[in-house]
Amino acid sequence: MDRHIQVFLNKVSFISITIATLILLFLILDTPSTCLDPTTTPYHAHPHPHSKRAHQKFFPASTCDYTHRTYTSLDKKNQKLWNSKTWVHSVSSYKSLFSSSLQGPVRTHLFNHSRALVVSAGPGHGVLALKEMGVGDVTGVEVVDSPPLVSRADPHNLPFFDDVFDFGFSGYLDRALFPARYVEEMERTVRSGGVCMVAVEECGDEEVREIVKLFRKSVFLDAKNVSLAGEKKTRIVVRVGI
Numbered sequence: 001m002d003r004h005i006q007v008f009l010n011k012v013s014f015i016s017i018t019i020a021t022l023i024l025l026f027l028i029l030d031t032p033s034t035c036l037d038p039t040t041t042p043y044h045a046h047p048h049p050h051s052k053r054a055h056q057k058f059f060p061a062s063t064c065d066y067t068h069r070t071y072t073s074l075d076k077k078n079q080k081l082w083n084s085k086t087w088v089h090s091v092s093s094y095k096s097l098f099s100s101s102l103q104g105p106v107r108t109h110l111f112n113h114s115r116a117l118v119v120s121a122g123p124g125h126g127v128l129a130l131k132e133m134g135v136g137d138v139t140g141v142e143v144v145d146s147p148p149l150v151s152r153a154d155p156h157n158l159p160f161f162d163d164v165f166d167f168g169f170s171g172y173l174d175r176a177l178f179p180a181r182y183v184e185e186m187e188r189t190v191r192s193g194g195v196c197m198v199a200v201e202e203c204g205d206e207e208v209r210e211i212v213k214l215f216r217k218s219v220f221l222d223a224k225n226v227s228l229a230g231e232k233k234t235r236i237v238v239r240v241g242i
């Protein structure tokens, strides 16, 4: 190839690379205008500051405007959920389950200063019930989080240290993928002397014994048939520590 063609091509490549780099830098440094918070955008930047258009220009929040939008809609979503009849009914059902247990097997194990854990907390009925009963420190976990009541965690691998809770509850042990592992994690995180309470689909004594057997580090305290959120359940209470 001719030398001057080679030099020319080199020049072209060099210029292209420079332009590409500049564009890239520009894109990185420049905040898209739709990401700017409309409340902080100076109005004199618009030709017609008080016209509807000037406001509309920034109105449709782009995907980068996530913080503000998520919180508003989450708040609204929660308000709607927490005011629904089924929610209110469900929470009061969990409350009566807990308070009936408070008069029974959980009497000396659950107080206002207790640290409670709800595993498979769903959208947080049980968490809210315990909070409304005055328990100060309630943690709810579920595979899918529901802020602010429930955080995301795998029940088979709880992200907590050993012995940090006084009370552990699950309404869905019978739906666990690995029940033995699930129970092991509850027993690990609930301190010795604390209690674990599970509500499973209503069952007879034989099945209760099978479930209690999963709690290898606990002592059986009580089993009772209850109604929870419209479902017939058997709630089982064990005390951790042999």
Ligand SMILES: *[C@@H]1O[C@H](CO)[C@@H](O)[C@H](O)[C@H]1NC(C)=O
Residues within 6 Å of the ligand: 110, 111, 112, 133, 134, 135
């Ligand atoms: C928390 O304290 C209140 C007021 O003393 C009491 O009514 C409630 O039963 C307590 N809750 C628990 C779970 O001990």
Ligand SMILES: *[C@@H]1O[C@H](CO)[C@@H](O)[C@H](O)[C@H]1NC(C)=O
Residues within 6 Å of the ligand: 202, 203, 204, 205, 223, 224, 225, 234
């Ligand atoms: C719960 O109900 C079942 C029947 O569905 C019965 O076999 C069992 O004995 C009851 N358990 C308790 C603790 O009352």
